[in-house]
Amino acid sequence: xxxxxxxxxxxxxxxxxxxxxxxxxxxxxxxxxxxxxxxxxxxxxxxxxxxxxxxxxxxxxxxxxxxxxxxxxxxxxxxxxxxxxxxxxxxxxxxxxxxxxxxxxxxxxxxxxxxxxxxxxxxxxxxxxxxxxxxxxxxxxxxxxxxxxx
Amino acid sequence: xxxxxxxxxxxxxxxxxxxxxxxxxxxxxxxxxxxxxxxxxxxxxxxxxxxxxxxxxxxxxxxxxxxx
Numbered sequence: 001x002x003x004x005x006x007x008x009x010x011x012x013x014x015x016x017x018x019x020x021x022x023x024x025x026x027x028x029x030x031x032x033x034x035x036x037x038x039x040x041x042x043x044x045x046x047x048x049x050x051x052x053x054x055x056x057x058x059x060x061x062x063x064x065x066x067x068x069x070x071x072x073x074x075x076x077x078x079x080x081x082x083x084x085x086x087x088x089x090x091x092x093x094x095x096x097x098x099x100x101x102x103x104x105x106x107x108x109x110x111x112x113x114x115x116x117x118x119x120x121x122x123x124x125x126x127x128x129x130x131x132x133x134x135x136x137x138x139x140x141x142x143x144x145x146x147x148x149x150x
Numbered sequence: 151x152x153x154x155x156x157x158x159x160x161x162x163x164x165x166x167x168x169x170x171x172x173x174x175x176x177x178x179x180x181x182x183x184x185x186x187x188x189x190x191x192x193x194x195x196x197x198x199x200x201x202x203x204x205x206x207x208x209x210x211x212x213x214x215x216x217x218x
């Protein structure tokens with residue numbers, strides 16, 4: 001994505017995702033085919049709004065424009081973590097209610113929970129928690145020579 | 151944690167936007183660091199200290215609360 005200007009990255013991502021959903025709705029056919037146009041127009045509006053916000057001198061603008069510094073990236077990460085937690089709680093609540101109500105379709109909630117759980121484990125593995133900790137290389141001799149121990 | 155970022159910046163008669171551009175961060179982050187709401191990463195803390203010709207421990211004082 002480095003060949004795309006930073007400010008265009010998120011708007012283009014939204015536009016492409018929205019176009020895919022609109023096409024899927026159109027392919028589905030039926031009397032509600034016109035909703036694909038509504039989806040496309042709505043997503044284009046979101047993409048344009050994101051592009052405009054990306055030019056603002058604010059934390060939201062920096063995140064929308066893909067030019068966030070370390071603090072703004074941390075803000076974004078924490079927000080995504082909150083969103084992920086809420087999505088998992090919603091999926092768990094949906095699964096519980098669907099099971100209790102003997103609903104015919106309950107498995108999508110389980111799939112969402114499984115994917116989220118797998119993503120969490122993948123994150124732990126990718127970001128180093130699964131690495132074996134090296135042994136403490138501080139010998140008693142080191143400690144004796146340490147300035148802090150004098 | 152108290153820091154001397156604002157003091158050093160005003161001594162050099164720089165705006166927050168100018169300091170932000172020099173450090174490669176946003177103006178909002180400079181404001182957050184100055185007010186003590188955000189503790190910068192080690193690389194950014196070194197960049198701030200180097201910019202002011204101070205050491206990190208002179209620029210950031212862990213023994214004092216922000217705003218004291």
